[in-house]
Amino acid sequence: MYTLGLIYFLLPSTFAIYCFECDSSNNFPCSEYWDATTEVAAQYFTNCDHVYEASYCVKMTGVYDGKLGTKRFCSSRDWGDYCEYIKRPGDIQEYRSCVYSCTEDACNSSTKISSANTLVAILSFIVAVTLFQ
Known part of the structure; x- marks a missing residue:
């Protein structure tokens, strides 16, 4: 019994990451700012088993093949x-071109909000409330 447990923990993990995969030049709903909770977006949510050692979801915006778009x-x-x-x-x-890489399921759905930006917004709100009481 202990041997099976030890083997289980020594084997590499085979869990794949899940990402959105689409190209706005072929899939109109795949815009830079989309609502990932819609049924349309759900059709582009996929298990990344087809990519060897997939660990990242990527979102790219910019000009591709002469068209402004998102991948x-x-x-x-x-x-x-x-x-x-x-x-x-x-x-x-x-043209503004951006690349975002992330390591969590569905993290390439829309624009990333960094924790630093969130902290600045919260602190600004607290300062504004304190000053204008």
Whole structure:
């Protein structure tokens, strides 16, 4: 009995992460800001078993194949968290391109709200309430 328990804990975990996978150029509902709780969004929620060693959900926004759009997918690699402005040759404007990587189920649903931004908002609210009492 103890041997089975020991083997169970020594074996690597085979639990896959679950992410949203879609491309707004092919799937209109896959916009940058969508409601992941709708039935339409649920059809893009998938088990990432088809990606070898998938540990990350990724959301990318920017210009792809000449179209402004959003892509969500499973990945075995951390793509990072950053935004940059890109100006393509011949265009008169810059485009904001962002990449968000995360490691929790369904974490690539919409825009990430960082804990630092949340803390700043809460502290600002407390200061405002205190000053204007």
